[in-house]
Amino acid sequence: MTDMHGNTPVGGPVPPNPGDEHAQHAAQTGQQPYYQQPYQQPYQPQHTPGKVAVEKKSHGLRTFLLAFAGAALACVIGLGGFGIWQAANGSSSNGGSQTVIGSTEGGSVNANDEDLTLPEAVAKKSLPSVVAIDVYTNQSAGMYGYGYSSNSGSGTLTQSSLGSGVVLTKDGYIITNNHVVEGADALKVTIEGEQYDAEVVGTDPSSDLAVVKAKNASDLKPIEIGDSDNLIIGEWVMTIGSPFGLEQSVATGIVSATSRSQIMDGSSSAQQGGSGTTTIYANMIQTDAAINPGNSGGALVDSDGKLIGINTLITSYSGNYSGVGFAIPVNYAVNIAQQIIDGKTPTHAQLGVSLSNVNAQNAQRYGLSVDSGAYVANVYSGSGAAEAGIEKGDIITKFDGNNVESASDLMLDIRAKNPGDKVTLEVNRNGETKQIEVTLGSDDSSQSATQQNSSSSSMLERLLGGNGGSNQNAA
Template identity: 80%
Template structure:
C-alpha cells in the first residue's frame, strides 16, 4: 500500500493493521509512529493467581433483564463518543490548516460579499459577431491616399504608411497612407477622419468589392471629420445609424476597418467609457515648419477596448444591432499600435457635421465668443488674481453670446453648468460638447466676487470667425503680454 503522505515505515516495516492508520495522522510532527508499540498497548494478558488460592464456589445470581435500557445507554454512549471524536478531529484540522480535500460542510467563514442576485446576461448568441459583421461590413470602405510627394508614412497612431519610394518623381502619384470610411448614402457619400485625407492629391476607395476614384467633398479639421464622394457610385449599402447618446458602459461593440491595410477586418470589445475629451494641438509641417492647422477638439469621445490600429481611422464602431455608433479616430499607445485603449467620435455629433458638409455648408460649432487663457496658482499669485484656477477672459467678441450676457474681459470663469473649469481647455471642451443655441450657466469670479451668468451659445460660422480674427489685434496681444508675460500665440484659446 502506498503511503499517501509520502512517508514509508522505517526498516521496511509492513503497513499498519486495520485500526492503526489513525496513528499515522496523530503522531507528533517529525516523529514516525511505532507500529509495534501501538499493537502492544492494545493486547491483553490474564492476571497471575497466588499459590494455595482456591476459587470460591460459584454463586447463583438471578439477573433481571434490562435489555432495552442497556441498548439505549450503549447507543447514546456510542453517539456521544462519535460527536467528541469528530469535534476533536475538526479542531485538529483547524489548528493544522489541513483540509484534507474534504467537502464543504457549510460551517466555514464566508470571505467576500454575499451574492446580491444573479446577473441575467440572457442567452448569448454564438453567431452574434458573425451576424453583425455580415450586416455592417458592406458599408465600410478602405481608403487609399495618394500624394505628389514622397511618402511620409501615416500620422503617428493614426494612418498607415505604405513605404513609398522616397525618390519618386514629384509629379508621380504615390500611395502615402490609407484609412477607412463609412458609407452614408447609396450614391457614395462616405464619412471618415480629416487626418486620413488631409493633404491628399488623389483618393481611391474600395467598398463592396469595387474600387472607385473619390474626391473630398468637405472637411472639418477642428473636429477631425471629413466627407468624401465615390465617383459614379450607385447602389452602395449605407450603414444603419444608431444613437450614441444611449450607449451604456460595458455594452458590446465591434470595430470595422482596414488595420495595416488589411481590408474588411473586425474586432470585438465593449464600451470602456464615454465622455472622454481632449484637445490636440495643431501639427507642424516638417518641411516648412509652419502650423498645419487649428487645434483639434475631441469632445465626448467613446472609449473602447475593441482593437483600433493604424488604418482603422475613419472606420465604424457598431453596436450589437450592427448600427453605427461612432467613427474610430484615436488610440492611446506607447508603440503606436493597439494597446486596449481606443476612441471614437460619437455618431450623433459626426453625422451632424457630415450632413452640413453634404448640404454644402461650412460646419459650425457652439461658441461662447471669448478668448481665454489658463489661470493657475503660479500666475494667480504673481498677478494677484482672485482665483488660482479657471479660464481667464482676455477678450469678449462683440455681438457674441458672452457679450450679450455681460461677460467682461478680466472675468475668471470657474464653472460651466455646475462642472469645475480648471483651465481654458476645460472650457473649450465644455462649449464644444453643446450645440449652437443651447443655454448654459457660468460661474464667474469678477474682482473677487462670484456670480452666475446665463449665456446662449452662438455659432462659429465663417463670418463670425472672420470678424473675430480681424478684431483680435494689438490690444488683445498687449493684454496677454501684460498679464502673463508672454505672447498670445501660446497662451490664447478661443471658445
C-alpha cells in the first residue's frame, strides 16, 4: 500500500514507498518457493463421454519424478492476526442458486461405529470427495513462465503440473487453487479411481481460488462443509490431497494458529514462478499437518470430516514440508466458489480509498501526527469511505478496534469482510482522533473493469477499487 512513485496527493504529502517488504523478507530469510516442473506424459482426450478407469500408478521412477512436481506454493507468511473471518458461510450464501454446494448428508464422525480409529473414520468419510488434478499445457506455447518449452513445434499437450481439488456438488463442480489450474490448456481429474476430462468454470486470482467442472460427472460425493469461524487452536485436523502425485494421501496434525495473513504482490508472484497477479491471503488457517507440492487445492478437514479449509501455501527453507502450512478458510472459499458456480464475477469488500504506508521515518519527515497507520491519499466519489466522511490526509490507525500498522494491514482487514458490512475506523485527522463508522462497498465495478482492461495500471489499484490514474494502492 505505498505510493510507487512518491506522488504527493491533494490534501497532504504521501509518505514515500518503503519498498517491496515481502520480497526483501523472503530474501533475508532464505525461504524457497515451489516451482512447477514439466512432465512428459501426453494428453489423451476421452473419446467416450464420462469417466474411464485409471490405471494404478507405479511407485518406482514415476514417483521419483513426481517428487519434483507440484503447484507454485511459495509465500513468506506474515504473522499478524486480523480478527475473525466474517465471510458468509457457503451454505447460506446461495442467493437463490439452484446449485447446492456440499453434502446434504452431514453428521459427526463416530469412530466407534465401525471399530475405527478417528483418522480411519475421517479418511473413510472424506477421501471420496478429494480429487487429483492433472494439468496439461501446449508445449509449443511454452510453460507459462515455468522455464520449459518444446522445440518440436508439434503443439502436443503434455502434463505439466498437478494439484488437488475438493468435490462440491454431485454433478462435478470442484474447488481448487487458482495457481493449480492457471495457464492450463486441458485438465483431467481423478475421482475415486475414475478419470474425467475437466474444464475451468471460473477463477478469482486475487484470492487464489478456482472452480473446475468434471465433464459428464454424476452421483459424485460432495464433501460436507464445516465452519472455519469457530476453529480452536490445537484442535485435530487432517490434510487430504495428492502430494508429489501420490493420490488419496492423508496427514494429521492440529490447528497451529488462525488469522495468518499475507499479500503477495505481483513482482513477488512473478519471482516465485507465478503469473504476476497480486494475491491477498487473509486470515488463513495455519496447520502442522503435512502440505507438500501437489496438495494445493486439497482439503483440510476437522474431526467430523467436514471441510474447514483449502490447502494452499507453506513456509519452508527447503521448499518442502517444514511443519508450517496454510489453508484458505472454507467460509470464505465456498462463498467465492458459489459466486463462480452461479455465473457471477467474484466480488470483495471495498472501502474506496487510495493508501500509503505511515512509519516513523516519513512521519518525522512530513510532520505527521502518528508514526504508523494507513495514510488516505485519495477518496473515491460514491464509495463507502466518501459517504462516511473519510477525507484525504486522514491516517487510519484502527479497524474495528484492531491496530492498523500499515496500508497492507488495512487491505487484509477489509478483505476479511463482506460488501455491506459496517466497520468502525479510528482516524487521526490533523492530530485529532475520530471514530468513523463505514459501510463497505463492493469492488464489482473495478473487477469488471479488470476483465475488460489489462492496462499497465497497478493491479492492486484495479483490484481493490483505485481508479484515480496513479499507482497508489487502493482498498
